[in-house]
Amino acid sequence: MDTDKKELLAEKKALRAKILAVRRELKEPYRQKASQRMIDVFCALPDFKEPKVVMCYASMGDEVQIRPLIQRWLDMGVTVTMPRVISKGQMEAVTLADLDSLVEGEYGILTPDPAKSxxxxxxxxxxxxxxxxxxxxxxxxxxxxxxxxxxxMAKAVKAKRIALAYSCQLVANIPMEEHDELVHKIITEQGIYNCLL
Incomplete structure (x- = not known):
């Protein structure tokens, strides 16, 4: 591994540790309120009503809590999928019947029950x-x-990519590698960012 690559990976690791520490410090009431605000903002956008097939994720403890968003899509008859790890660095999208059919998958992450997806x-x-x-x-x-x-995301060529993130997760710039993919829009509790792609 060349020196530049090593430096870039070290930068990423340091930034990751710093932001995860800040995110962990957010108080639970703030997290709940901020998550709900982001979902309310998202659901008022045309972006929310357009998709027929979406991929979401099961939020971990200190991530933006998106279960209410998933439930709204399920109620609307949208096909909701979630990731399932299939090998090192590779995942697939599998359908979610309902939020009660989540089971623990790789890395302790909740994933749709294989029998129902x-x-x-x-x-x-x-x-x-x-x-x-x-x-x-x-x-x-x-x-x-x-x-x-x-x-x-490199294979999901027509999918719009939207991130919901606490404002403390926004930074001036991210150290990027050639294979790193971008998102189209970021919604925080303080505003919406339409990103330049």
Missing amino acids: QVVAPEDLDMIVVPGVAFDTRGERLGMGAGFYDAF
């Missing part, structure tokens, strides 16, 4: 609600470092 091709997705550790207003994203979403 079907695989959806990445190119059939209209939208991906993208998790992340940090973002900048150009749409650059820092994930957890395993590359699952970057590899998947």
